[in-house]
Amino acid sequence: MTYRRQFLKYLAASPLLTSYSAFAQEVEETLGERLTDPRDVINVFEMEALARERIPPAHFGYLATGVDSDETLQANRDGFSRFQIKPRRLVDVSEVDTTVNVLGVQADSPIFLCPVGSQGAYHSDAELGTARAAAAKGHHMILSTQSSTRIEDVAEARGAPIWHQLYSTDRWENTVLMLQRAEAAGATAVCLTIDLPGRRNTETQSRLFREDDRNCLDCHRGQAKPMFEGLDMRGARLTDPSLTWDVIGRMKQVTDMNVIIKGIEVAEDAALAVEYGADGIIVSNHGGRSVETGRGTIECLPEVVAAVSGRIPVIVDGGFRRGTDVFKALALGASAVGFGRPYCFGLGAFGQAGVERVLDLVNRELVIAMRGSGTTSVNNITYDYVHDNGYRV
Ligand SMILES: Cc1cc2nc3c(=O)[nH]c(=O)nc-3n(C[C@H](O)[C@H](O)[C@H](O)COP(=O)(O)O)c2cc1C
Numbered sequence: 073m074t075y076r077r078q079f080l081k082y083l084a085a086s087p088l089l090t091s092y093s094a095f096a097q098e099v100e101e102t103l104g105e106r107l108t109d110p111r112d113v114i115n116v117f118e119m120e121a122l123a124r125e126r127i128p129p130a131h132f133g134y135l136a137t138g139v140d141s142d143e144t145l146q147a148n149r150d151g152f153s154r155f156q157i158k159p160r161r162l163v164d165v166s167e168v169d170t171t172v173n174v175l176g177v178q179a180d181s182p183i184f185l186c187p188v189g190s191q192g193a194y195h196s197d198a199e200l201g202t203a204r205a206a207a208a209k210g211h212h213m214i215l216s217t218q219s220s221t222r223i224e225d226v227a228e229a230r231g232a233p234i235w236h237q238l239y240s241t242d243r244w245e246n247t248v249l250m251l252q253r254a255e256a257a258g259a260t261a262v263c264l265t266i267d268l269p270g271r272r273n274t275e276t277q278s279r280l281f282r283e284d285d286r287n288c289l290d291c292h293r294g295q296a297k298p299m300f301e302g303l304d305m306r307g308a309r310l311t312d313p314s315l316t317w318d319v320i321g322r323m324k325q326v327t328d329m330n331v332i333i334k335g336i337e338v339a340e341d342a343a344l345a346v347e348y349g350a351d352g353i354i355v356s357n358h359g360g361r362s363v364e365t366g367r368g369t370i371e372c373l374p375e376v377v378a379a380v381s382g383r384i385p386v387i388v389d390g391g392f393r394r395g396t397d398v399f400k401a402l403a404l405g406a407s408a409v410g411f412g413r414p415y416c417f418g419l420g421a422f423g424q425a426g427v428e429r430v431l432d433l434v435n436r437e438l439v440i441a442m443r444g445s446g447t448t449s450v451n452n453i454t455y456d457y458v459h460d461n462g463y464r465v
Pocket of ligand 1: 188217237265334357359360391392410412413414
């Protein structure tokens with residue numbers, strides 16, 4: 073079923089042309105009819121356009137949008153233009169190595185798959201399609217608490233240890249049970265998301281909900297997500313607004329997994345995370361879905377890297393769409409980079425094959441950026457290769 077015509081009608085009537093909808097103007101209306109094979113898609117933006125056509129409006133609204141006027145969402149993209157690549161010449165770049173090792177995870181690419189909830193809403197392949205694509209292309213995967221699929225099945229489909237993203241709920245006994253379950257499923261790290269202590273104001277999503285004429289209750293019958301199976305969730309909140317830094321120590325008392333803190337944007341918090349014993353940090357603003365009018369995460373990265381000073385790995389996500397975006401983050405000191413929406417656009421457009429295509433596209437772009445700049449491995453990509461316009465601390 074195609075929702076494109078309906079969606080374009082919505083765009084034409086919308087007073088706000090948001091970052092994703094601005095792109096819609098550049099994409100021909102016939103794209104979906106012509107691009108029937110994932111291999112025909114030439115970049116992430118085209119994949120987004122196809123996903124927009126194939127995913128129902130309410131679900132696409134959940135996936136693609138931010139909060140309030142989508143300014144942080146846009147800031148994540150705009151941030152990359154504040155940094156320029158400084159290429160070096162006459163380096164032998166015939167062999168380029170994109171492998172990384174982060175906290176014991178060996179991956180063929182520094183591009184990690186971010187935790188994105190409810191993947192069954194984009195395609196029936198859901199998280200199993202994502203995991204199989206990640207396995208086929210050698211990418212590391214982080215699975216959301218809000219996954220549509222059981223962690224045990226996803227871990228098996230990935231065929232290598234995944235990381236578990238945790239929404240702690242506001243009941244500690246639930247946190248403990250989820251940590252035990254993730255560890256038993258073979259997860260080697262837990263990524264505690266700390267950037268959503270309260271509610272979100274999702275206006276663009278609400279407008280897209282209005283465009284969807286399906287009855288939500290036909291599918292959403294209040295059933296719990298698989299990660300909450302067996303937990304007492306009556307009256308419980310997804311996140312605990314009373315969490316403070318001691319949560320890191322409390323988690324370490326009940327799990328042997330590495331504890332990674334997801335959602336840091338400033339140097340002071342990065343220093344606290346290290347002080348309280350975190351094993352890693354993810355610089356993230358939840359893909360522009362948390363605090364509005366924030367900075368792009370690539371702009372936050374230099375001060376976090378400086379505060380951490382090499383003591384633990386720093387991963388960054390938010391707005392990454394191009395291999396050059398990845399290159400810049402690596403040059404600024406990131407150990408790896410997270411992609412969220414892009415692979416879900418691939419999933420929504422073509423299922424597992426679409427995720428694989430997105431990974432191929434961005435890896436290819438990264439290799440081109442590495443060769444073009446005279447770098448032959450991820451470790452080679454240092455501050456010398458980026459002009460930072462004064463962002464360096
Ligand atoms: C639809 C959607 C669902 C998400 N679900 C989660 C989640 O369950 N847990 C979490 O920590 N982050 C979640 N995120 C945030 C991502 O992990 C990541 O930080 C963000 O998507 C990166 O930005 P990008 O989408 O521009 O790549 C979600 C993001 C989106 C777009």
